[in-house]
Amino acid sequence: MTISIIAGKGNFPKIIAKNSLISLVVCIKGLSNPNDFKNKTTVVSLLEIEKLIQKLNYYKIKKIAFAGKFLRPNLNQKEFDKSSRKIINQISYKGDEVSLNIIKSFFLNKGFEIISPSILLENNFIKSNVIFSKLNDEKKIKFIKKSAKNGINLLNKISNFDVGQSVVLLDKHVIGIEGLEGTNELIKRCGMLYKKYLKHVYELGPILVKFPKKNQSLDLDMPVIGIDTIKLCEKNNFLGVVVSSFGTLVLDKNEILDFIKTKDFYFYSTGG
Numbered sequence: 001m002t003i004s005i006i007a008g009k010g011n012f013p014k015i016i017a018k019n020s021l022i023s024l025v026v027c028i029k030g031l032s033n034p035n036d037f038k039n040k041t042t043v044v045s046l047l048e049i050e051k052l053i054q055k056l057n058y059y060k061i062k063k064i065a066f067a068g069k070f071l072r073p074n075l076n077q078k079e080f081d082k083s084s085r086k087i088i089n090q091i092s093y094k095g096d097e098v099s100l101n102i103i104k105s106f107f108l109n110k111g112f113e114i115i116s117p118s119i120l121l122e123n124n125f126i127k128s129n130v131i132f133s134k135l136n137d138e139k140k141i142k143f144i145k146k147s148a149k150n151g152i153n154l155l156n157k158i159s160n161f162d163v164g165q166s167v168v169l170l171d172k173h174v175i176g177i178e179g180l181e182g183t184n185e186l187i188k189r190c191g192m193l194y195k196k197y198l199k200h201v202y203e204l205g206p207i208l209v210k211f212p213k214k215n216q217s218l219d220l221d222m223p224v225i226g227i228d229t230i231k232l233c234e235k236n237n238f239l240g241v242v243v244s245s246f247g248t249l250v251l252d253k254n255e256i257l258d259f260i261k262t263k264d265f266y267f268y269s270t271g272g
Contacts, residue, residue: 002024002061003063004065007067010068013068023061025041027043028044029044031068042055050081061112063113064115065115095163100220118218118222126243129270131144133267134260135264148209150169151207151209158177159213165210166183168238176193190236206237210241211223223243223244223249241267242268243267245269
């Protein structure tokens with residue numbers, strides 16, 4: 001089995017590309033750089049879906065995996081090829097989940113199988129009900145578990161509205177829900193709000209819950225968390241992070257564990 005990665009922005013595609021099954025990395029112009037990969041690479045614009053299909057067929061690729069962050073192209077551009085224009089028209093004013101299902105259907109109809117990035121990575125899920133911390137303070141663990149339950153319930157209830165995969169809260173007090181800005185900007189925003197309005201009220205810091213939405217298509221949009229996000233949370237006075245034991249890919253696991261050993265910070269994995 002040979003697989004091609006459609007590489008968007010960030011470190012995630014670089015990590016997946018190390019898998020021996022990856023025979024080709026398709027770098028999306030402006031989002032990923034072929035110099036970052038040791039694999040065979042090619043560069044394609046999001047405006048040229050037909051060229052992408054041609055490249056995949058030329059290299060006899062039938063299995064593809066999407067990795068990294070993808071930005072929607074400017075609707076006012078005139079350089080779209082026919083297929084790109086059709087897809088853009090279909091996903092305009094649609095949420096991420098609906099848009100991803102449209103994109104998935106397009107590639108399936110072209111004869112490609114979409115592979116979840118999770119099968120290309122080993123040991124990147126954390127077992128359920130596992131807590132990593134330096135101190136194991138029972139009061140803080142109880143607070144994190146209550147916040148986790150409330151955060152997951154909230155994400156499940158708002159999943160029909162097709163918003164983000166993350167929420168920041170203090171037990172039942174919701175500080176922020178991820179929107180178009182992404183997880184890191186959510187953390188910065190909620191850190192500022194906590195410091196300005198809530199730090200004098202609550203003894204413990206905010207909790208980031210990063211969990212897949214209910215019925216989310218994990219082969220195209222699986223939540224991912226790494227050391228940079230953990231460090232950003234700690235910098236913004238968060239007490240901890242909650243992830244899904246089955247649906248949140250954890251990168252830089254050893255770095256995360258080493259970092260947590262030096263901080264009053266908690267990492268909790270749960271099945272929901």
